[in-house]
Amino acid sequence: MSNLSMVEAKLPPGFRFHPRDEELICDYLMKKVTSCECPLMIEVDLNKCEPWDIPETACVGGKEWYFYSQRDRKYSTGLRTNRATVSGYWKATGKDRAVMRSGTLIGMRKTLVFYQGRAPKGRKTDWVMHEFRLEGPLGPPKISSVKEDWVLCRVFCKNREVPAKQGMGSSYDDTSSSSLPALMDSYITFGPNSNQSK
Numbered sequence: 001m002s003n004l005s006m007v008e009a010k011l012p013p014g015f016r017f018h019p020r021d022e023e024l025i026c027d028y029l030m031k032k033v034t035s036c037e038c039p040l041m042i043e044v045d046l047n048k049c050e051p052w053d054i055p056e057t058a059c060v061g062g063k064e065w066y067f068y069s070q071r072d073r074k075y076s077t078g079l080r081t082n083r084a085t086v087s088g089y090w091k092a093t094g095k096d097r098a099v100m101r102s103g104t105l106i107g108m109r110k111t112l113v114f115y116q117g118r119a120p121k122g123r124k125t126d127w128v129m130h131e132f133r134l135e136g137p138l139g140p141p142k143i144s145s146v147k148e149d150w151v152l153c154r155v156f157c158k159n160r161e162v163p164a165k166q167g168m169g170s171s172y173d174d175t176s177s178s179s180l181p182a183l184m185d186s187y188i189t190f191g192p193n194s195n196q197s198k
Helices: 003-009 021-033 051-057
Strands: 064-070 088-101 104-116 123-134 150-157
Touching: 021 064, 021 088, 021 104, 021 123, 021 150, 051 064, 051 123, 051 150, 088 123
Parallel strands: none
Antiparallel strands: 064 150, 088 104, 104 123, 123 150
16 A cells, blocks of 8 residues: 555545645644654655656645655755756756745745756756745754755646656666556536536
8 A cells, every 4th residue: 555545544535635835834844844743744855756756655645745855965065955866857947935924934935847867958847846945033044054954845747647657768667667547637526416518
């Protein structure tokens, strides 16, 4: 039984995990940083995990998958984060967005897109990640000797279906892996009064 199946078996019918940005920061990331465990989220080393592997191991999902990760610094004396994997890399896009609660800055959300291959000639994919970090009064001190810090990530695939493993070359054996079923839209209902036409 997968992690997802075990967690879902304990949840009430109709449960949906769809937290707001400020809930992810205050109710999940802050608790992780203060050493509280959350059975709903796994820890993922983004340097060793491809985005299409995350749905298989995530404990909560649907159309989005949530997990904790420690940011790995590219250089021991710098602030740049290493986001390379075996088959590609996560590239930041746009400006970081402030996450507020009651008018106070509590965190930031960075948007990243996964590219297969190596920079600068990588091929853009449909995988997107929102990386949440603590900021403001909840954040780490500005001068910190900590090499790595915790972030909470939300990953999703823009094309609405989770593709099968997309290994490069022969790094994956696609014939032995089963692809996940297509995700269902939330507006579809079932029953005697359901209207399936659009």
